[in-house]
Amino acid sequence: MQQGYYVTDMKRTRLRERLDGLERSINSGGDVQRLAAAGQLASLNSSIGDLVEFNPHDPTKYPRVGGIYVLYDISERPLYIGQGRSIDKRVRYHFDKFWFRPPIVQSASYVRIDNKVLRERIEAVLIKFLKSNAVINKQMVDR
Numbered sequence: 001m002q003q004g005y006y007v008t009d010m011k012r013t014r015l016r017e018r019l020d021g022l023e024r025s026i027n028s029g030g031d032v033q034r035l036a037a038a039g040q041l042a043s044l045n046s047s048i049g050d051l052v053e054f055n056p057h058d059p060t061k062y063p064r065v066g067g068i069y070v071l072y073d074i075s076e077r078p079l080y081i082g083q084g085r086s087i088d089k090r091v092r093y094h095f096d097k098f099w100f101r102p103p104i105v106q107s108a109s110y111v112r113i114d115n116k117v118l119r120e121r122i123e124a125v126l127i128k129f130l131k132s133n134a135v136i137n138k139q140m141v142d143r
Contacts, residue, residue, distance in 0.1 A: 015051045018129075019111060019122065039098040049112030056108040059095070068123050069110040071136070074103035080136040084125040085116070099136060 055061050056071060063069075069087050071080040071094070079099075084090035087110050092098050113119040127137050 015109075015111070018126075019048050048118075051109055051111050053107060053109040056091060056100070056105055057102065059088075059092060062091050063110050063112070064088045065110075065112045065117060066114050066116070067110050067112040068119060069124070070110055070126075071100075071105045072107045072109070074106040076107070078130055079105060081123055081126050081130065083113075083119045 001099075012127065032092070049067065056061060064086060066080065066085045067087055068083045069091060070078045071082075073079050080094075082090050082094075091108070094105075113122065130137075
């Protein structure tokens, strides 16, 4: 398991409630029939990991798991939500961007989600949920 330090209890509880609600809504929606037909229903019900914070400016601490990650500014506002099969590779992709420097990006957290379909669906919902607060996201944001 990737090392990291855990986020405050309140922040972790709020995100866990949102993720649990998203997982329930996804599992009860039309995607279930499509996934069952594709034989992927068992993997959709796989567990979602804990919210773990990591230092976005220390590449040796990047999580090497699949999941969703969030980049926060100095006041802990979520600026960017991303997902990938390897969070490590995805965050490294942002490392040289002009906006990736502190205090624009100050901290980060991730949730391990191995299932690609579930990861992509939750990412899309989270971006739409945050609307214009996801300042750096260009896709799926209603501006």
